[in-house]
Amino acid sequence: MLKKSGKIAALLIITIMVMGGLFGAALGQVQGVNKVSFSFTVLGNGISPATGVNVELESSNGVVLATSTSGPTVGFSVYPGSYIIYVPSQYVSSSLIVYDSAHATISVKSNGTVYSGSSVLSTLNVGYSEASSHVYVTVKGISAAQVTSVYLTLPNGFEMPASRVNASNPNSGYAVMSIPGPQTLTIAYNSTSKAFYSESLNISASKTNNSVVANVSSLDNVQGVVTSSSGSSVNRVEVSIYQSGVLLGADQFTNGYYYLSLSPGTYSLIISSPGYLPYTTTVTTGTISLFQTVVLTPSIVTQTEMVSFGTGFQNVTVSGGITLTNATTLPFLPNSNAGSLYEQMMLDGLSTNELWAILNVTVPYTTANTVLYNNYSYNSTGAHTTFSETAGTYKFSYTASYYQSKVKAQSYSSIRIYLNENDNNTTALTYITQLSIPAPYQRANIVSSSIATVSGYSGVITITNSSINGFLTINIAPQQKPLLKMSQISATWSGWFESTISSNTSSNFTLLVPVGKMVNINASKVPYDPVLGMDNYQSMNFTWSIGGSVMYGYNISYNFTSGSYPVSLSVKSSSGVTNQTNFTIIGDSLNPQFNLRVLQNGKLRLNETTSSSAQYVLYVNQTVTVYFNSINSKDLLPNGQSTGIPISVTWDIAGTSETGTNVSYSFQTPTFNGAVEHAYATVMNGVGNSFNVSIVIHVNDTTPPVVFFQIYNVTTGNVITSTNQGQNVTLNASKTIAPNGGHIVSYVWYFSFQNGTVAKQNVDYKVYSASSNNSTLTVAFLEYGTFEIKLKATDQSNNTNSNTQSLSVNAVGPEIEIMNVTYPKSYVEGSSSTLKLNLKNVGLETASTYYVTINIGGKVIKNQTFSNLSSNQSYNASITFVPPNSGTYSMIITVHAVNEPTFFNTNASVTKAVSIAQAAWKLPALVGGIVVAIGILSFIYYDVTVRRKRPKDQKPPKKQLKV
Numbered sequence: 001m002l003k004k005s006g007k008i009a010a011l012l013i014i015t016i017m018v019m020g021g022l023f024g025a026a027l028g029q030v031q032g033v034n035k036v037s038f039s040f041t042v043l044g045n046g047i048s049p050a051t052g053v054n055v056e057l058e059s060s061n062g063v064v065l066a067t068s069t070s071g072p073t074v075g076f077s078v079y080p081g082s083y084i085i086y087v088p089s090q091y092v093s094s095s096l097i098v099y100d101s102a103h104a105t106i107s108v109k110s111n112g113t114v115y116s117g118s119s120v121l122s123t124l125n126v127g128y129s130e131a132s133s134h135v136y137v138t139v140k141g142i143s144a145a146q147v148t149s150v151y152l153t154l155p156n157g158f159e160m161p162a163s164r165v166n167a168s169n170p171n172s173g174y175a176v177m178s179i180p181g182p183q184t185l186t187i188a189y190n191s192t193s194k195a196f197y198s199e200s201l202n203i204s205a206s207k208t209n210n211s212v213v214a215n216v217s218s219l220d221n222v223q224g225v226v227t228s229s230s231g232s233s234v235n236r237v238e239v240s241i242y243q244s245g246v247l248l249g250a251d252q253f254t255n256g257y258y259y260l261s262l263s264p265g266t267y268s269l270i271i272s273s274p275g276y277l278p279y280t281t282t283v284t285t286g287t288i289s290l291f292q293t294v295v296l297t298p299s300i301v302t303q304t305e306m307v308s309f310g311t312g313f314q315n316v317t318v319s320g321g322i323t324l325t326n327a328t329t330l331p332f333l334p335n336s337n338a339g340s341l342y343e344q345m346m347l348d349g350l351s352t353n354e355l356w357a358i359l360n361v362t363v364p365y366t367t368a369n370t371v372l373y374n375n376y377s378y379n380s381t382g383a384h385t386t387f388s389e390t391a392g393t394y395k396f397s398y399t400a401s402y403y404q405s406k407v408k409a410q411s412y413s414s415i416r417i418y419l420n421e422n423d424n425n426t427t428a429l430t431y432i433t434q435l436s437i438p439a440p441y442q443r444a445n446i447v448s449s450s451i452a453t454v455s456g457y458s459g460v461i462t463i464t465n466s467s468i469n470g471f472l473t474i475n476i477a478p479q480q481k482p483l484l485k486m487s488q489i490s491a492t493w494s495g496w497f498e499s500t501i502s503s504n505t506s507s508n509f510t511l512l513v514p515v516g517k518m519v520n521i522n523a524s525k526v527p528y529d530p531v532l533g534m535d536n537y538q539s540m541n542f543t544w545s546i547g548g549s550v551m552y553g554y555n556i557s558y559n560f561t562s563g564s565y566p567v568s569l570s571v572k573s574s575s576g577v578t579n580q581t582n583f584t585i586i587g588d589s590l591n592p593q594f595n596l597r598v599l600q601n602g603k604l605r606l607n608e609t610t611s612s613s614a615q616y617v618l619y620v621n622q623t624v625t626v627y628f629n630s631i632n633s634k635d636l637l638p639n640g641q642s643t644g645i646p647i648s649v650t651w652d653i654a655g656t657s658e659t660g661t662n663v664s665y666s667f668q669t670p671t672f673n674g675a676v677e678h679a680y681a682t683v684m685n686g687v688g689n690s691f692n693v694s695i696v697i698h699v700n701d702t703t704p705p706v707v708f709f710q711i712y713n714v715t716t717g718n719v720i721t722s723t724n725q726g727q728n729v730t731l732n733a734s735k736t737i738a739p740n741g742g743h744i745v746s747y748v749w750y751f752s753f754q755n756g757t758v759a760k761q762n763v764d765y766k767v768y769s770a771s772s773n774n775s776t777l778t779v780a781f782l783e784y785g786t787f788e789i790k791l792k793a794t795d796q797s798n799n800t801n802s803n804t805q806s807l808s809v810n811a812v813g814p815e816i817e818i819m820n821v822t823y824p825k826s827y828v829e830g831s832s833s834t835l836k837l838n839l840k841n842v843g844l845e846t847a848s849t850y851y852v853t854i855n856i857g858g859k860v861i862k863n864q865t866f867s868n869l870s871s872n873q874s875y876n877a878s879i880t881f882v883p884p885n886s887g888t889y890s891m892i893i894t895v896h897a898v899n900e901p902t903f904f905n906t907n908a909s910v911t912k913a914v915s916i917a918q919a920a921w922k923l924p925a926l927v928g929g930i931v932v933a934i935g936i937l938s939f940i941y942y943d944v945t946v947r948r949k950r951p952k953d954q955k956p957p958k959k960q961l962k963v
Contacts, residue, residue, distance in 0.1 A: 136165075228298060303429055834878055851863060
């Protein structure tokens with residue numbers, strides 16, 4: 001059997017651990033200390049080593065720090081301090097043992113020794129029972145698919161789940177190993193809705209004879225509608241099902257309606273919803289279907305706790321109360337999800353006196369760990385509690401005092417306080433926590449509203465609407481005055497949002513505002529809380545004094561007249577500390593001073609200064625950028641000093657909008673015939689005082705004409721690029737224009753040859769007619785060649801431009817070309833030779849007379865005259881000539897017509913190398929001449945070599961005649 005410890009003692013330990021986990025964290029460890037290791041052995045029933053048991057190491061307030069599994073020895077490594085060793089109820093399947101829960105409060109020393117009470121911890125005893133009984137459950141009356149779970153509930157509340165014997169056979173039964181003794185069988189299944197079957201069993205120690213048949217055959221429907229006594233709808237409904245004090249299960253429903261399917265029997269139903277008192281009813285099934293109408297009563301219980309710190313933060317007093325109704329449960333006790341206090345107390349087996357005993361012992365102890373200062377917890381020095389019950393409502397009140405000598409007040413500290421979640425969807429409890437902080441300290445951080453609603457910065461700080469179950473950190477620091485940043489102040493009025501701060505010095509801060517308008521002055525960005533590190537203006541108080549009037553709030557309105565106003569602004573921080581500043585507001589009724597300089601091409605075109613509306617005249621050239629410069633303009637105070645606030649200048653230049661004190665514009669189109677352009681400037685100072693300036697602008701025409709002309713054949717009317725000598729052509733410049741609406745006033749024509757020589761009128765060309773403005777000429781060219789024709793046009797603004805075109809003038813005359821030559825087969829000196837020419841007149845006129853010349857070796861040997869060869873006609877000419885002396889020569893044949901232009905030389909000449917043979921009669925004479933020449937040479941040789949070598953007195957021998 002399970003070894004049971006005392007109920008109150010066990011619940012006390014659980015409460016201390018759970019409340020510690022809910023309300024606090026581990027006591028602050030002494031920094032600089034090293035961790036130590038320790039171990040102990042887990043014994044079953046104090047005898048047998050227990051293996052495979054899950055063991056938790058918790059802080060003294062229930063936070064799980066580490067887990068381990070016994071082998072059977074368990075070891076941990078921690079800092080010296082107080083801890084709890086906790087073994088939860090569990091089933092170890094490997095050894096078929098169900099273990100009870102167990103615990104031990106321990107103290108770990110710096111040398112590694114562990115004490116439990118006054119004894120050294122070496123073992124931890126855990127009660128257990130062997131799960132040696134085989135239980136086989138057969139489910140009848142419903143299909144196997146309807147079954148969702150089968151389990152046994154032991155007397156200690158531990159559930160032993162059963163599993164299907166043959167997973168592949170859905171019709172097989174369920175088996176589970178359990179301990180001998182009384183327990184409850186529960187079968188959860190799906191019918192019309194979630195349904196439960198329960199049966200009380202007494203399992204024997206037999207390992208084979210615990211066979212149970214659960215006949216789930218007859219079901220009754222239990223259904224109902226749930227409403228609120230206040231008339232509102234109830235959305236979420238939870239129905240808990242009990243039988244013989246055993247919780248069989250619970251189901252949740254929406255839309256205010258519930259539906260259950262139960263096997264025959266008597267049940268207790270507890271119907272609950274968050275924010276309402278539970279409703280308990282008893283139903284007996286097995287006869288007819290039941291329908292119920294349930295009316296729930298709203299019940300939101302507020303739990304308030306006040307934590308008050310003494311001077312120096314070493315003393316703290318915690319006072320408050322826990323109000324319990326049937327709608328509430330205790331989160332620090334088991335079964336806190338039961339849905340009602342009644343269910344929780346019934347499941348935990350608690351009477352009213354037992355509940356009082358638990359609260360009286362645990363709450364003052366655990367409350368010590370709900371507040372930490374710089375991570376230090378406090379030691380209890382005393383507590384007073386009261387407990388009362390009225391009509392089902394329990395009221396537990398307490399006042400506890402604590403002390404911690406190690407706490408020292410610091411410039412910047414933190415308070416950690418544990419909060420319970422306020423969730424009216426799951427609980428009927430609302431928690432309010434209050435902190436009382438001594439002067440001169442304040443809260444120094446902002447808490448996100450998604451975590452909790454925190455109000456107040458000094459004195460009492462209230463915390464509500466917590467979304468967490470855990471610690472919230474509140475930083476505290478000495479109070480400080482808010483810093484005032486006057487540069488962040490703003491003054492606005494209808495249609496105006498610019499800064500109008502004239503002087504930003506701390507000793508002479510000045511703000512300009514308009515006269516006669518409601519001005520809104522906003523100081524929300526002026527204060528800065530140095531403790532919170534943010535503006536936080538919505539939690540500050542603002543007090544203004546303007547001209548004897550006192551106003552409140554960070555945003556005020558005032559209608560100023562012309563003059564100077566002394567202003568006082570006092571700002572009280574969220575913690576109640578005040579700072580004050582004085583400054584000046586001036587009601588400004590003066591216009592700004594507008595200094596305008598207009599420049600173009602570096603030249604000053606206009607220079608004017610005015611403080612009222614004015615009109616000026618300006619002359620500028622087109623296409624060149626014009627600069628409208630008003631940088632030297634300024635806004636003046638009544639004493640003549642500059643306010644230092646830039647003025648605003650808005651321009652409309654020829655329909656184009658510009659803004660600024662240095663804008664530019666380029667006028668592309670000139671103005672003619674009295675037309676003008678305009679520029680308008682609106683000049684405004686920082687408070688909106690303004691006037692207008694207009695400028696009449698004359699735009700000078702500087703765009704030259706676009707010169708264009710064409711040359712036409714007078715006869716055909718076609719545009720030409722070439723013509724014939726003496727032929728009339730028309731020069732037409734009608735498409736020459738002056739852009740931008742101007743007109744041409746002068747056309748001047750120039751004629752020259754391609755080499756630049758100026759052509760002479762009536763010699764090289766002749767003008768036959770001209771239009772009235774000289775834009776069109778009829779002209780004929782008397783000479784041939786390429787002429788350059790230039791037109792210069794001048795518009796009404798004396799802008800000029802020119803264009804030049806080339807015209808090729810063809811010469812008019814005959815042009816004879818040699819098309820083909822047939823040469824003689826041989827040439828002999830002194831003998832006639834004949835060659836044949838094919839001649840063609842490719843010129844435009846008839847060649848009345850033309851000549852063919854034959855030149856051999858540089859000498860003209862033939863010049864023959866021909867006549868009357870028409871244009872584009874051919875002629876075959878035969879020319880006989882006598883070649884000169886024999887030899888090889890270059891023969892040139894040329895043709896030329898009378899009146900043929902000199903440059904007509906294409907195909908007018910051919911050249912051929914010819915060899916002329918010697919005449920036959922000249923050969924004998926040549927031989928005789930050679931003999932004579934040899935004789936002469938021989939005589940000369942004799943004379944030189946023989947006769948001249950003889951002595952002068954020696955006479956030549958006489959010749960002897962041979963007989």
